Amino acid sequence: DTAVSQTPKYLVTQMGNDKSIKCEQNLGHDTMxxxxxxxxxxxxxxxxxxxxxxxINETVPNRFSPKSPDKAHLNLHINSLELGDSAVYFCASSxxxxxxxxxxxxxxxxxx
Amino acid sequence: QxxxxxxxxxxxxxxxxxxxxxxxxxxxxxxxxxxxxxxxGKSPELIMSIYSNGDKEDGRFTAQLNxxxxxxxxxxxxxxxxxxxxxxxxxxSGTYKYIFGTGTRLKVLA
Numbered sequence: 001d002t003a004v005s006q007t008p009k010y011l012v013t014q015m016g017n018d019k020s021i022k023c024e025q026n027l028g029h030d031t032m033x034x035x036x037x038x039x040x041x042x043x044x045x046x047x048x049x050x051x052x053x054x055x056i057n058e059t060v061p062n063r064f065s066p067k068s069p070d071k072a073h074l075n076l077h078i079n080s081l082e083l084g085d086s087a088v089y090f091c092a093s094s095x096x097x098x099x100x101x102x103x104x105x106x107x108x109x110x111x112x
Numbered sequence: 113q114x115x116x117x118x119x120x121x122x123x124x125x126x127x128x129x130x131x132x133x134x135x136x137x138x139x140x141x142x143x144x145x146x147x148x149x150x151x152x153g154k155s156p157e158l159i160m161s162i163y164s165n166g167d168k169e170d171g172r173f174t175a176q177l178n179x180x181x182x183x184x185x186x187x188x189x190x191x192x193x194x195x196x197x198x199x200x201x202x203x204x205s206g207t208y209k210y211i212f213g214t215g216t217r218l219k220v221l222a
Contacts, residue, residue, distance in 0.1 A: 033210075041198060043156070043212040055208050090155055097208045100146050103155040 003027050006091050006104035013081055014112055020077045021107045023091030031055075032074040033092045033101065034066060043090070049074055050097055081111045115141050118201050118213035126221050131188040133216050135201030138182070141211055145177055145184045148200040150215065156200055160186060191220045 004025045013019055025032065033056075034046040047066040048056035054066070063079040074091060088108050092101040115138045125131045133147075144163050148156035162168045162175040162184065174187040184203070188195055198215040205211050 040214065041150075042214050043200065045210060048208060050208075098144055098204050098210075100158040100161045101148075101156075101210070102158070106155050 001026065004091060004093055004102050004104040006089075006107050008107060009105060010108050010110075012110045012112065015081055015083060017081050018077070018079045019081060019109070020075055021089055021091075021109075023074045023076075023104055025072055025091075025093040025102070025104075027093055027095075027102060029093035029095050029102070030071060031094045031097050031099075032068065032071070033094075034074065034076050035090045035092060037088045037090060037106075039087070047074075047076075048097070055097070078109075081109075083111050085109060086111045114138070114213075115205065115211045116201055116203055116213040118199075118216045120214060121217040122219045123216055124219045124221055125191050127191060127193060129191050131191045131195065131218055131220070133186040133188075133199050133201075133218065134183060135185065135213055136183045137201075137203050137211075141203035141205050142179075144204045145175070146202045146210075147173075147175060147184075147186045148202065148212075149195075150198045150200060152197075188218075191218075193220045193222045196220045 006023045031050045033048045049068040052068045065077045068074045088106045091104040117136045147160040150156040160175040162177045168175045172189045176185045200215045201213040
């Protein structure tokens with residue numbers, strides 16, 4: 001049973017399109033995150049939700065909008081995709097803020 | 113200074129040797145520290161957490177934290193080719209935020 005599952009695993013899309021990535025965790029964790037990993041493998045936090053409440057909103061373009069319908073789900077919607085958005089996006093969860101993470105398998109987004 | 117700094121490597125060690133991975137951090141990072149392993153094309157996997165000064169051992173892995181000198185290290189004893197991966201150091205900044213280093217690539221030579 002997958003602990004943190006993300007869909008889709010791969011996403012290839014044209015510039016200007018809108019796309020969503022979904023994440024679900026079945027660990028009962030309170031906190032969920034979105035991270036972006038660039039081509040140099042640097043992991044940068046984008047958003048974090050604790051019990052459906054947004055607690056971290058880093059400096060990302062407002063084309064990126066997270067949504068947490070309940071504490072087991074955290075989705076990421078991206079409007080007007082740009083070439084620079086190409087990266088691997090990881091969802092993660094932790095029991096509480098400041099605990100170690102369990103990561104999803106990642107979504108490789110390629111904007112062409 | 114970067115908030116969490118690691119040497120990118122690659123660090124090459126022979127099979128059976130001890131691999132020593134180091135990480136330094138700035139004043140903005142404190143409290144809790146973590147080591148993750150990331151195989152190429154895969155997601156990071158938590159292997160160790162450490163919260164207080166000193167050593168913490170788990171199997172072949174030992175994490176060491178020295179808050180006065182602001183460094184945290186990971187020792188891997190009896191290194192195996194399957195340990196070849198990128199090792200990411202992370203620390204918490206404030207209550208909610210988690211800062212990752214850029215990772216050290218480890219190569220264990222058979």
